[in-house]
Amino acid sequence: MRIALHFFTLIAMSLGLVGQAATAELHAVRLAQYASQEKLLEAVPGHGPLSDLWFREKSGKYELLTGIFPEAHYAEQLLARLRQDGRPGEIVPATAPEARQWLPRTHNISLGDLGYDRPVLLQGVQPYLALHFPWQDTSAAKGTVLRLDLRASQVLRKESTVTITVEGVPQLTLSAQELGQKPTVSVRLDALAAQTIGATLDVEISGSLVASDDRCLDMRNKGLWLEVDHGSALQVRQLEPPQSVRQFFTDPAARFTLETPGGESARLEAACRLAGLIGSLAHSDRSRVRFGDYALSGHNIFLGAFADDARVLGSNLYVSPAGAALLASRWLPALIVPRLRGEARQDLAATDSMGVNFEEMGYPTRTTRGTGDLTFSIDFTTIQLGGWPEKLLCTLYYSHTPVMEHNQTFVRIRMNGVLIESQEIFGPGARRSLSFALPTQYFQAKNNLELIFSSYHKTGDCMGSYPELEVSLLQDSLFTVTSTNPTPPLTLTSFPAVFTGKGAAVPGKSAEYVLPLVRLLELQGFYQQRVPDITITELANLTGGQFNYAVLAMDAQEAESLAPPLDLTHKLIVKNPLSDIKLLQLDTDESVTATQTFYTAGQLPVLLYAQRHTQHSPFDTLTELLSSHPQGNVGIIHEQQWYSLEIGKKLRVIYPEKHDFAFYWLQYRLLFFAIIGALVLFGLLYLYHRLAKER
DSSP states (O other), X not given: OHHHHHHHHHHHHHTTSSOOOOOSSEEEEEEEEESSHHHHHHHGGGGXXXXXXXXXXXXXXXXXXXXXXXXXXXXXXXXXXXXXXXXXXXXXXXXXXXXXXXXXXEEEEETTTTTOOXXXXXXXXXXXXXEXXXXXXXXXXXXXXXXXEEEEOXXXXXXXXXXXXXXXXXXXXXXXXXXXXXXXXXXXXXXXXTSOOOSEEEEEEEEEOOSSSOHHHHHTOTTOEEEEOTTOEEEEEESSSOOXXXXXXXXXXXXXXXXXXXXOHHHHHHHHHHHHHHHHHOSSSSOOEEESSOOSSSEEEEESOOSSSEEEETTEEEEOHHHHHHHXXXXXXXXXXXXXXXXXXXXXXXXXXXXEETTXXXXXXXXXXXXXXXXXXXXXXXXXXXXXXXXXXXXXXXXXXXXXXXXXXXXXXXXXXXXXXXXXXXXXXXXXXXXXXXXXXXXOSEEEEEEEEEXXXXXXXXXXXXXXXXXXXXXXXXXXXXXXXSSOOOOTTTHHHHOOSEEEEEEOSSGGGHHHHHHHHHHHHHHHTXXXXXXXXXXXXGGSSOOSEEEEEEEHHHHGGGOOSSOTTSOEEEEETTTTEEEEEEXXXXXXXXXXXXXXXXXXXXXXXXXXSOSSXXXXXXXXXXXTOOOSSEEEEETXXXXXXXXXXXXXXXXXXXXXHHHHHHHHHXXXXXXXXXXXXXXXXXXXXXXXXXX
């Protein structure tokens, strides 16, 4: 009965139906007291960057408080952090603040938080970019500022313009001269205060760029461009902290701090599940999970045995291991945020074909218009397709306005940056279809399909006004998988597609491997766009057949029994056996980290993180390695440099200390071939002399 009660309570909290329960057994940290509310508000800027500031009136004075905690010892963690910075404070009893008592704060959501890891370059006479910033019920348009860092080509004529539209309402139009003088543009959104904003704040950046009087010439001019820096951000005014589990997890800019779980497997498993959940909701592969002391800004997660399996108080989440398991379940994340989409189709292999349409993958019918290149982008994972396809067909349904005679209009299809299909478009506007096969050799765990409709006008029709092409990509477009590969190639790129079903997470004996294990599961959640289903276990339990894959983080000596492609416990040399070129040589006293994928003797797919003489795990380099889509099965990080190696098929590892077959083969293979050649030559000479004597 208690489990069922918590089950429905979590659903209500995730949907925002249940907020922060009021109780007299709460605590807060009092920062100061003021004679009036005006004096308190004047002092607030000096108390940044605290997340949860609120006030109350007591005994004729206004108290400035921070945080709201179920027990005093959690408030003591915040107080200890404040005292480290020389700030005063004291713990006082409190009740849950009302909405009016919270003091608004401002936080940034940058393009980097939305997944743009570099500046966005827009080209053509009509560049266009649509941005969708997550928006919550606790966000306020009044006081929110959109800050865009723009850079434009210097060849633009003065009549070139750039228009910024927010929620369908034009906010600002800049001339080319203004762009050159003021590259940073700030747009206040106070005018949208009375407008209802949905789950996202929609921002559109569109341009009309001119370099000459000839539109045809301009359309082919690569010098017409507009760049939006990925540091551009929406400075959101937040009226109050998260009021539900949904709001707690869906802020793309939030950083999450967890208590170090220690050696307790239940707490570590809960931390791994939550890291996978956070990764699955992320727009970027940058790490958002850390272990450490109480964070003054950002979100804190406390793991323990609580009366409620999950409870949000301010910017803090109190969750039990059972609550973490429910939050990480397959269906509950879909209630937390609609962005998670596409369940694995477990019965795919039993059917002849399976169609997955774009609407099921979260892409409804979309329409764009203009000239030049009009682009639709579709992101999909092999998890959404039900496995690693051996043959994948794509059928596109689209409609367009009539294409005038002699105008050039065609569609190009790219997958992961590779052009795989192109076709000319002509004639009257109609619903059309285009079917093509997607080459599986370019597949990754997370893929991008680009459809680029290009429209150019005939010569002599480029002066003055000109017609635009309007194209709609229809939601019933679909992928069709005719068969899947039961044992797909296991590399550092493909492992998220292979790791489906029940997984094992195995930490090393040392506490330093807890964070690498959690980070790997956060990355797995990001690449799969779903929460990994994992259980903390030991190496000895991997052979029982109850797991479909394993993620390991441990010392090189502990991993030696698994016979990974690269054994870090010995001095090693990586060579190309064909050219005899030495690619890498590592001594036993050198600091090195290796991330490896391989199948065990029992055909269990494994991702192994192992290191030696390394005190700080190079997570930034590891993220860079995995995000570069390496085709190898081993990634070595040495002196902050990474190497992707395909050990086994193309490269060989020699262990001089082992003197195994590989060592002797690479050392003496030339002598071996020389001896064999000499014996063959001797045999031929002997045969020749015998035949000569018989004649």
